[in-house]
Amino acid sequence: xxxxxxxxxxxxxxxxxxxxxxxxxxxxxxxxxxxxxxxxxxxxxxxxxxxxxxxxxxxxxxxxxxxxxxxxxxxxxxxxxxxxxxxxxxxxxxxxxxxxxxxxxxxxxxxxxxxxxxxxxxxxxxxxxxxxxxxxxxxxxxxxxxxxxxxxxxxxxxxxxxxxxxxxxxxxxxxxxxxxxxxxxxxxxxxxxxxxxxxxxxxxxxxxxxxxxxxxxxxxxxxxxxxxxxxxxxxxxxxxxxxxxxxxxxxxxxxxxxxxxxxxxxxxxxxxxxxxxxxxxxxxxxxxxxxxxxxxxxxxxxxxxxxxxxxxxxxxxxxxxxxxxxxxxxxxxxxxxxxxxxxxxxxxxxxxxxxxxxxxxxxxxxxxxxxxxxxxxxxxxxxxxxxxxxxxxxxxxxxxxxxxxxxxxxxxxxxxxxxxx
Numbered sequence: 056x057x058x059x060x061x062x063x064x065x066x067x068x069x070x071x072x073x074x075x076x077x078x079x080x081x082x083x084x085x086x087x088x089x090x091x092x093x094x095x096x097x098x099x100x101x102x103x104x105x106x107x108x109x110x111x112x113x114x115x116x117x118x119x120x121x122x123x124x125x126x127x128x129x130x131x132x133x134x135x136x137x138x139x140x141x142x143x144x145x146x147x148x149x150x151x152x153x154x155x156x157x158x159x160x161x162x163x164x165x166x167x168x169x170x171x172x173x174x175x176x177x178x179x180x181x182x183x184x185x186x187x188x189x190x191x192x193x194x195x196x197x198x199x200x201x202x203x204x205x206x207x208x209x210x211x212x213x214x215x216x217x218x219x220x221x222x223x224x225x226x227x228x229x230x231x232x233x234x235x236x237x238x239x240x241x242x243x244x245x246x247x248x249x250x251x252x253x254x255x256x257x258x259x260x261x262x263x264x265x266x267x268x269x270x271x272x273x274x275x276x277x278x279x280x281x282x283x284x285x286x287x288x289x290x291x292x293x294x295x296x297x298x299x300x301x302x303x304x305x306x307x308x309x310x311x312x313x314x315x316x317x318x319x320x321x322x323x324x325x326x327x328x329x330x331x332x333x334x335x336x337x338x339x340x341x342x343x344x345x346x347x348x349x350x351x352x353x354x355x356x357x358x359x360x361x362x363x364x365x366x367x368x369x370x371x372x373x374x375x376x377x378x379x380x381x382x383x384x385x386x387x388x389x390x391x392x393x394x395x396x397x398x399x400x401x402x403x404x405x406x407x408x409x410x411x412x413x414x415x416x417x418x419x420x421x422x423x424x425x426x427x428x429x430x431x432x433x434x435x436x437x438x439x440x441x442x443x444x445x446x447x448x449x450x451x452x453x454x455x456x457x458x459x460x461x462x463x464x465x466x467x468x469x470x471x472x473x474x475x476x
Contacts, residue, residue: 392420
């Protein structure tokens with residue numbers, strides 16, 4: 056008999072804490088909605104797999120490791136059987152800072168997430184699960200090609216988007232009541248922009264509310280390969296509603312045709328690959344990259360500039376990072392993820408090679424590093440390729456972009472995980 060346990064915990068921060076996602080001159084001044092972490096535990100035979108969703112843009116890998124290690128101690132399950140995903144809201148609290156309020160919040164968040172997982176384990180109930188998938192246009196490719204052949208933030212109507220909307224529904228086999236719902240979709244949760252001063256889980260939060268009020272069970276939204284995909288509607292609460300109703304409507308149309316059965320296949324596996332970063336450039340290029348980030352995004356690049364010039368002076372040519380790639384399989388469906396922001400082309404490549412529309416791939420998994428563009432995106436440059444490491448490298452340690460064939464290597468590793476027995 057298969058079982059599932061679910062538990063949701065409030066992780067709303069105090070007013071005044073810094074935002075992360077867009078620069079705001081002040082901290083969070085209003086709470087539009089409370090934010091949450093939700094833990095799901097799946098059990099089949101003697102195997103348990105945990106997946107936790109947290110309303111945050113993406114905590115650092117080291118903090119995510121702390122969460123996973125503490126759950127290992129509490130539940131006595133393997134480290135690799137624990138998956139932590141982030142909704143990637145751009146209107147949530149910072150968790151990586153020397154600020155005392157931020158550090159205190161991060162500590163309490165970690166504690167609450169672990170407690171939620173323990174409670175989910177205590178709430179295990181007999182369950183059956185069912186998958187379904189449809190198509191819905193909630194995202195738009197944002198890498199608009201300018202007249203000079205370079206990319207800028209905008210709308211690329213001809214750009215690739217993973218339009219799949221998937222659902223994993225969980226029901227009690229006797230009562231037929233819904234016990235939980237996991238939704239898979241692809242669109243940046245950046246509907247609310249930098250002019251908003253409210254705490255919000257963005258469209259995943261409002262979508263959850265609609266589905267939870269309709270189905271009377273906990274819901275989580277798992278983000279796909281949205282590195283080059285913006286929300287289709289943006290800039291206002293009205294746009295937030297459009298996104299949420301479009302997504303929840305697509306999910307609800309799938310519910311009646313789902314077939315439920317016990318969990319017969321359950322496994323979580325992970326691997327690590329050494330991800331090489333692009334060569335440290337010459338000082339003039341380093342300074343040009345810093346200036347570009349300052350001009351386009353209004354950020355201070357002093358630390359990035361100092362570190363990169365220091366590496367060049369030490370004659371260090373290239374850096375690398377160990378990248379975790381994880382796969383969770385439940386019956387005929389699956390989710391594989393990395394702690395980066397991959398492009399939709401990568402997710403669709405994996406789906407095509409596996410010949411399975413229920414094979415989902417995404418980012419914001421077990422932490423956050425930065426973007427993973429496809430090889431074809433590099434000649435066009437743009438924020439995801441050139442600028443993001445300059446802004447966030449001092450926080451995440453992704454000091455330079457990955458080498459341009461990294462996405463292909465990740466696809467290969469994901470396929471190897473599927474073939475692992």
